[in-house]
Amino acid sequence: METVKLGIVGFGFMGHCDADMMSTFDDSEIKLVAVADTNPEQLKDAPEGVETYNSIEEMLEKADINTVMVSTPNPSHPEMVKKAAAAKKNVICEKPAAMSVALFDEMVAACKENGVLFTVHQQRRWDKDYRIMKEVYDKNMVGDMYVIKSQLYGFNGNMHDWHVYPEMGGGMLYDWGVHLIDQMLDMVKSEIVSLYADVRNVINENVDDYFNIIMKFKNGVTAEIELGTYYLTPKRAWFIGGNKGSAIIDGFNGEGKIVRTAHLLENVPGKITMTAAGPTRSFGPAAPGLLQEEALPEVDVNHRNYFEHFVKAFNKEEEVVIKPEQVRRVLCVMDAVRESAKTGKAIAFEA
Numbered sequence: 001m002e003t004v005k006l007g008i009v010g011f012g013f014m015g016h017c018d019a020d021m022m023s024t025f026d027d028s029e030i031k032l033v034a035v036a037d038t039n040p041e042q043l044k045d046a047p048e049g050v051e052t053y054n055s056i057e058e059m060l061e062k063a064d065i066n067t068v069m070v071s072t073p074n075p076s077h078p079e080m081v082k083k084a085a086a087a088k089k090n091v092i093c094e095k096p097a098a099m100s101v102a103l104f105d106e107m108v109a110a111c112k113e114n115g116v117l118f119t120v121h122q123q124r125r126w127d128k129d130y131r132i133m134k135e136v137y138d139k140n141m142v143g144d145m146y147v148i149k150s151q152l153y154g155f156n157g158n159m160h161d162w163h164v165y166p167e168m169g170g171g172m173l174y175d176w177g178v179h180l181i182d183q184m185l186d187m188v189k190s191e192i193v194s195l196y197a198d199v200r201n202v203i204n205e206n207v208d209d210y211f212n213i214i215m216k217f218k219n220g221v222t223a224e225i226e227l228g229t230y231y232l233t234p235k236r237a238w239f240i241g242g243n244k245g246s247a248i249i250d251g252f253n254g255e256g257k258i259v260r261t262a263h264l265l266e267n268v269p270g271k272i273t274m275t276a277a278g279p280t281r282s283f284g285p286a287a288p289g290l291l292q293e294e295a296l297p298e299v300d301v302n303h304r305n306y307f308e309h310f311v312k313a314f315n316k317e318e319e320v321v322i323k324p325e326q327v328r329r330v331l332c333v334m335d336a337v338r339e340s341a342k343t344g345k346a347i348a349f350e351a
Contacts, residue, residue, distance in 0.1 A: 004030040004314050007065040007089075009056045009080055010072030011037040011046065013161075014094055018069055018121075019047055024304055029311050034063035056080055060087040067314070069121075070094055073162055074169030078103045081118070085110040090117040090314065096178045099169050101331045108324045117313060119320040120327045123303040124179040125186055131299040132254045133238045134187050136247045141258060141297070143244025148188065148223045150180055151237040157203045157230030164207060171207030172227055173199060173334060180225045181213070182330050190219035191350040195333065199341035202230050213337055215349075247296065258294040 006022060008015050015035065022032040035046050036053040043052040053059040056068075060083065068084035070077055070093045077093055084091045091111060097120045098104035111118035124130065136142060163170040193216045200210040209229040216222050238249040238256070249256035275284060306321070313320040336347045 001028065001311075001315050003028055004067050004090075004311055005033050005065045006030055006067050006069060007034040007036065007059050007063050008032070008069045008071055009036045009059065009084075010070065010076075010094075011035045011042045012071070015042070015069075015071040016045075018071055019050075021304065021307065023047065025307065025311075030307060033065050034059050056083055060084065060089065066090060067092065067117075074099055074174065075167070078107050081107045082110045085114040085116050085118070088114055088116060091119075092310065093118070093120050095120055095122055095327075096169060096174050096331070096334075097327050098331065099174075101328060101335065104324075104328055104331055108328075117320060118324060119310065119313070119322045120324075121306065122179065122182050122322045122327070123306045124183060125322070126301045126303050126305045127183070127252065128254045128299060128301055129236060129238060129249050129252050130183045130187075131301045132256070132296050133240060133247065133249060135297040135299060136240055136258070137187050139297075140242075141245075142240055142242030142247050142260075145221055145240055145242040147239070147241040148184070148221060149237070149239040150184060150223070150225045151235065151239075152176060152180065152227045153231035153233055153235045154229045155232045155234050157209055159204050159207055159209065159229075164204065166206055171204075171209070172229060173208050173211055173337065176227055177211060177213075177225075177334065177337075178330060180227065181333050182326070184215070184223050184225060185326070185329060185333070188217050188219070188221050188223060190217040190221065192216070192333070193218050193349070194346045195336045195340055195349045196346040197337040197340040199337065202228070211337065211341075215333075245294075249296070254296065254299070256296050258296060260292050260294065262290050262292055 008018055019032055022030055032050055034051040034053060036056050036059040037043055038054060046052050051063055067090040070080040072080055074096055078098055081091050081093055098107060108118060159170055162168040196214045198212045199208045201208055202210050211227055213225040236252050240247040245258050245260040247258050309321045312318045336349050340347045
């Protein structure tokens with residue numbers, strides 16, 4: 001097995017996170033050889049034994065590497081990817097890969113022209129909560145499914161660092177949105193018939209901090225993705241509804257359950273139930289024993305799995321998991337989200 005000899009360009013927050021991940025691998029699998037950053041301060045705490053450079057050009061010229069991880073701010077991704085590809089280095093790019101589909105197409109073309117691997121670090125396909133719900137979906141564990149909801153709410157509404165600048169790709173659609181959309185498209189492998197979105201700047205003047213995206217798929221599933229940084233009720237939740245039960249998750253660790261009914265009602269009961277909202281027959285409390293709970297499937301996943309797959313792709317044992325065409329589709333969806341939010345109309349998409 002050939003070793004992935006890695007150089008990271010951009011040694012800020014994500015660059016450091018990526019370096020920490022590399023420390024979990026044996027040098028025979030992935031060896032972090034070098035890091036590069038135009039800010040010398042960022043290089044002061046580089047891991048022991050790792051070479052440091054002040055530019056990608058210097059790193060490409062001097063470091064013994066075969067792969068470059070691009071962890072620079074969003075607008076610089078195309079330039080960095082093209083330079084790495086021109087030097088015949090394989091490329092892993094942080095997300096969002098590009099700020100437009102056209103720029104992304106140029107990046108893909110440059111890597112193809114130079115015969116190098118190109119993939120994007122969509123590591124949240126290995127989030128535990130997502131993988132559990134994907135298992136529920138893939139195995140039809142709640143029957144024929146009609147709705148999937150993915151929700152992420154926070155309380156620290158202000159953006160941070162360069163995320164406050166639109167020209168830098170700031171805002172939550174570029175940040176978490178690209179992951180949440182990628183998860184949904186990876187789960188529901190069907191054409192999108194229509195898309196409607198609401199994107200808002202709730203407490204941030206220049207960048208979005210709330211969005212709600214509704215996608216109707218050709219296979220009959222309606223998916224809703226909602227994120228708000230200023231909900232003041234921190235939460236990560238999933239819901240999948242089917243004709244044989246519901247699957248619920250509350251939290252990144254995947255706590256939740258599958259709920260079914262012991263039997264279906266042949267008719268609405270004749271007895272009226274009095275509730276705080278008045279009399280009802282359809283929405284009163286469930287009779288004892290009617291609702292039955294089951295455990296969610298167990299999964300064993302870690303963000304490290306992303307790089308384990310890359311090592312195999314690097315050694316031609318499998319294809320890259322995060323394929324450029326999948327990344328491109330996410331960027332196209334993000335364009336449709338912005339158009340729908342701007343016009344207030346649903347967008348016919350892939351129909």
